[in-house]
Amino acid sequence: MHYLNAVIDIAEQAGKAILAVYQQDTAAFNITGKADDSPLTAADLAAHQLIVKALTALTPHLPILSEEAADISWEIRKTWQRYWLVDPLDGTKEFIKRNGEFTVNIALIDDGEPVLGVIHAPVLNKTYYAAKGEGAFVKTSAGVKAAKVSTPGDVIRVVGSRSHPSPDLAGYLAQFAQHDMVPVGSSLKFCLVAEGLADVYPRFGPTMQWDTGAGHIIALEAGASVSFDGITSKVYQREQLLNPHFMVSALTP
Numbered sequence: 683m684h685y686l687n688a689v690i691d692i693a694e695q696a697g698k699a700i701l702a703v704y705q706q707d708t709a710a711f712n713i714t715g716k717a718d719d720s721p722l723t724a725a726d727l728a729a730h731q732l733i734v735k736a737l738t739a740l741t742p743h744l745p746i747l748s749e750e751a752a753d754i755s756w757e758i759r760k761t762w763q764r765y766w767l768v769d770p771l772d773g774t775k776e777f778i779k780r781n782g783e784f785t786v787n788i789a790l791i792d793d794g795e796p797v798l799g800v801i802h803a804p805v806l807n808k809t810y811y812a813a814k815g816e817g818a819f820v821k822t823s824a825g826v827k828a829a830k831v832s833t834p835g836d837v838i839r840v841v842g843s844r845s846h847p848s849p850d851l852a853g854y855l856a857q858f859a860q861h862d863m864v865p866v867g868s869s870l871k872f873c874l875v876a877e878g879l880a881d882v883y884p885r886f887g888p889t890m891q892w893d894t895g896a897g898h899i900i901a902l903e904a905g906a907s908v909s910f911d912g913i914t915s916k917v918y919q920r921e922q923l924l925n926p927h928f929m930v931s932a933l934t935p
């Protein structure tokens with residue numbers, strides 16, 4: 683996919699802008715609350731501005747739906763065949779806690795489906811990416827490797843939200859004779875399944891479309907299944923930006 687290298691570069695540059703804030707005192711984060719009570723920082727806004735400018739230069743004809751500029755009516759969005767779906771900083775609560783578990787997410791949506799995805803974790807210095815039909819990859823300072831799900835063993839490795847736990851998770855976990863549940867922030871949960879380091883990411887709590895677009899295609903291309911409750915297609919071409927519950931899994935169906 684022609685855009686992949688450019689988008690990897692944009693996500694990594696956004697990561698640098700985020701780290702420039704991360705390395706300052708917490709006062710420099712300028713933490714404010716959004717209408718939905720989730721936090722917003724100077725890093726979210728710096729990354730948003732950088733990404734929008736760079737994507738607009740790359741593809742002036744394609745619209746952008748970013749978490750930080752999401753007030754675009756369905757009347758307009760429903761006319762979009764292709765668009766960029768962006769979370770400039772996924773895991774803002776983890777950023778504030780300084781635990782490194784946050785990512786930059788950029789996905790290209792075509793006809794409601796993700797066809798390209800990049801997830802960059804600035805503190806881990808890792809970039810996950812995939813394009814439809816071309817596989818998923820993980821890039822570190824050591825080089826690039828294919829990302830592939832692994833065959834689950836006796837102990838099912840589960841990843842779940844660190845800052846947004848859900849009461850329904852316990853019921854789901856009860857089906858496994860043995861499991862190991864690891865809380866992780868942001869889209870890194872998709873990446874861990876894609877890399878074969880976790881078997882399943884069950885999400886019984888709320889997320890938004892920009893939280894999942896990039897992870898969705900990366901997990902699929904790594905060989906995982908991704909299913910959203912009640913939706914079989916065009917997850918990213920809906921009036922409602924809130925996702926239904928979903929499951930990312932390397933377990934055989």
Ligand SMILES: Nc1ncnc2c1ncn2[C@@H]1O[C@H](COP(=O)(O)O)[C@@H](OP(=O)(O)O)[C@H]1O
Nearest residue numbers: 720771772773774775843846867868888889890
């Ligand atoms: N009540 C809620 N409504 C909508 N989205 C929520 C939410 N609680 C958490 N999220 C989403 O979950 C994301 C964090 O993922 P996780 O819980 O897996 O770490 C947040 O991303 P942001 O940090 O970009 O706001 C936010 O979009």
Ligand SMILES: [Mg+2]
Nearest residue numbers: 749769771772
């Ligand atoms: Mg965000």
